[in-house]
Amino acid sequence: MVPEDDCYSIGKVAGLCNTPVKTLRYYDEIGLLKPTYRCEESNYRYYSKEQMNTLLVIRRLRALGFNLKEVQSLIEDTSLDFIESMMTAKQAELNEEIxxxxxxxxxxxxxxxxxxxxxxxxxxxxxxxxxxxxxxxxxxxxxxxxxxxxxxxxxxxxxxxxxxxxxxxxxxxxxxxxxxxxxxxxxxxxxxxxxxxxxxxxxxxxxxxxxxxxxxxxxxxxxxxxxxxxxxxxxxxxxxxxxxxxxxxxxxxxxxxxxxxxxxxxxxxxxxxxxxxxxxxxxxxxxxxxxxxxxxx
Structure with missing residues (x-):
């Protein structure tokens, strides 16, 4: 049994973060956001509070036009130098689109x-x-x-x-x-x-x-x-x-x-x-x- 204070079920995360359950399952499959805990009996996914924050970051980056590969890189490398280089490249890409x-x-x-x-x-x-x-x-x-x-x-x-x-x-x-x-x-x-x-x-x-x-x-x-x-x-x-x-x-x-x-x-x-x-x-x-x-x- 997972304590409610420590983890959030996939359904609750979907509701709080306005992200479809299907999307969360896909993020799990590709390794972008894997749940902290998976129940052995029900195979149900549970996410930590920190992962909730990560999901919000993912949503924001996706809204800015970053693809999933770029999002993965930005989550794995949080140095300001790398973030700046990625944002600069995206800005140039958007300027060209405009x-x-x-x-x-x-x-x-x-x-x-x-x-x-x-x-x-x-x-x-x-x-x-x-x-x-x-x-x-x-x-x-x-x-x-x-x-x-x-x-x-x-x-x-x-x-x-x-x-x-x-x-x-x-x-x-x-x-x-x-x-x-x-x-x-x-x-x-x-x-x-x-x-x-x-x-x-x-x-x-x-x-x-x-x-x-x-x-x-x-x-x-x-x-x-x-x-x-x-x-x-x-x-x-x-x-x-x-x-x-x-x-x-x-x-x-x-x-x-x-x-x-x-x-x-x-x-x-x-x-x-x-x-x-x-x-x-x-x-x-x-x-x-x-x-x-x-x-x-």
Missing amino acids: RMLQAKQQTISSLLGRVRLGRAIMAQHRSEVGPDLSRHSTPIQVEYIPEGQLLYSRQLMKQYRNADVSFSRWIDILEQCTALGIPLESPIIVTFYGELLGQFLMKDCDVEFGVLIGQNTVLPEIENVRSWGGTYAATVYHVGKYSDIVRSYITLLQWINQHGCEVLGPPAERFIISPLEVKDEGQHIVQILIPIRRPAA
Whole structure:
């Protein structure tokens, strides 16, 4: 018989320390907190007052994010030097987790902004075209594209078909940002180098996939980051099937020629609402940007 003043039954420990009996049994199995006494007749576990304190320490360490192996080490080695080293390492780990979560939060905010922009563009487009479903583009505008930092991947794609969106290249860029904890400031931006409209000719095509990243982002030492924007561009939103985007290109180039503008750089596409967000092709929205110089007044 175990004196009540000396030991606590497993059920009482579970109640006082708000720890499931199943957890206490597991701690016993792995050697993290073995009971002081086990009744030979009932095999019931009993814990000392000191072990109650140890259990409270375990609970606190677990709440701070330490795994069971780390908890075991902190219980076995109670020197202040060791505790400091473990706490310092955990603090660095948590800081990294916070940075990653903040990057995800900013990415979600950017995506939410694009969804709201997409809804506004779609509503305007429907009010303008009415029943004329053959029109895929919104009114053309000239706008200044602010300069930013672009994380990119560029390569020559053999017999490129513009209608075939390269999702694998998209995912590579997005996963790289996630792995580095880089917040995204833009949707996917695809730039076509070489012959204007060459991406529609089933030829080898120099294509760049990229995303804008936060201006205040502290970047690791990576080479595939460059400046982007910082120029005026003629822009138009293409609404609907991506395979029909060549029509919007032709409309935009006609406008550029009619207004005496000079093309200054390769065209780019900014995917406002893409297949990664919405399956319905009718709701896809791509902004085409062609850098230009307007004629002197």
